[in-house]
Amino acid sequence: MSDTGYGDFEFERRFFVRTPPMELLAEPEPVLIVQSYFLAQDGYALRLRVQADGLQLPLGPDADPLAVLEEARDAFEFCAVTLKGPMNVGTRYEAEREIDVTVGIEMIRRGGHRIVKNRYAVWLGADGWVVDVFGGENAPLVVAECERSGPVTDLQIPAFCVTELTDDARFANDGLARAPYSGWAADFEAELREQGPRFLTDFGHNDLQRRG
Incomplete structure (x- = not known):
């Protein structure tokens, strides 16, 4: 349980990224993550x-999570069940507990x-952001996320x-585990062309940085 007064609740907003900035990909200490969802249904x-x-x-799209798991087995130093x-x-x-890596x-x-x-x-303005670059059946999806304690x-x-993807369950990691992005990427791109970008208005003022 956190000490923010919100207990085991997480607060985040997520966004679709087509081209992540090169300076971000030059991050000297990225994190390799392999996840497995033993239950992923109705948001649970x-x-x-x-x-x-x-x-x-x-x-790339040919990356097999199990093969990556074996290749990096000796490098994994943290494991949690959530x-x-x-x-x-x-x-x-979101309630998380660290467990034995093996x-x-x-x-x-x-x-x-x-x-x-x-x-x-990456730290942008007043917030820390993470950018996930997916492999395997979810390549070439890139999702940026800002998380706060409130x-x-x-x-x-x-x-x-x-x-914005915050309210789109397809892009949650548990959604991507069950229905990978590659299976419906073309449909999403068609939606984006037809409907245009959207940013939720439930969170106060959106300060959109200038797009080139």
């Missing part, structure tokens, strides 16, 4: 995650719907954010 999820700090592997509830206007219940790796090997990604961190209001939204 049970997830196991292993991660290796400072390790970046090429993750329970998640449905997203509700940028707020989601046990976590073996459980991920044995089941669940898996995803793999490289995560990059509601993410009056956000300065970087120019590389194309449109």
Whole structure:
């Protein structure tokens, strides 16, 4: 439980990124993440995650999460099991407990719907952001996320954010584990062309940085 007064609730906003900034991808210590969802339904999820700090592997559409798990087995230094509830206007219940890395790796090997990604961190304005570059069946999807200890209001939204995904369950990691992006990317691009970008207005003022 956190000490923010909100307990095990997380506050975040997520955005679709077409081209992440090169300076972000030059981050000296990215994080390699492999996750497996043993339950992912109606917004509820049970997830196991292993991660290796400072390790970046090429993750194209042919990247197999299990192969990556084996290749980086000795580099993983953190594992956690997490329970998640449905997203509700940028707020989601998320309770996490660290577990033994070896046990976590073996459980991920044995089941669940898996995803793999490289995560990059950057400080933009007053907020810390993470940018996830997905591999395997979710390549070439890139998602940027801003998370705070309270509601993410009056956000300065970087120019590389194309449109908001916060309320789109398809782009939640548990959604991507069950229905990978590659299976419906063309439909999403068609939606984006037809409807244009959108940014939610439930979070105060959106300060959209100038787009080139």
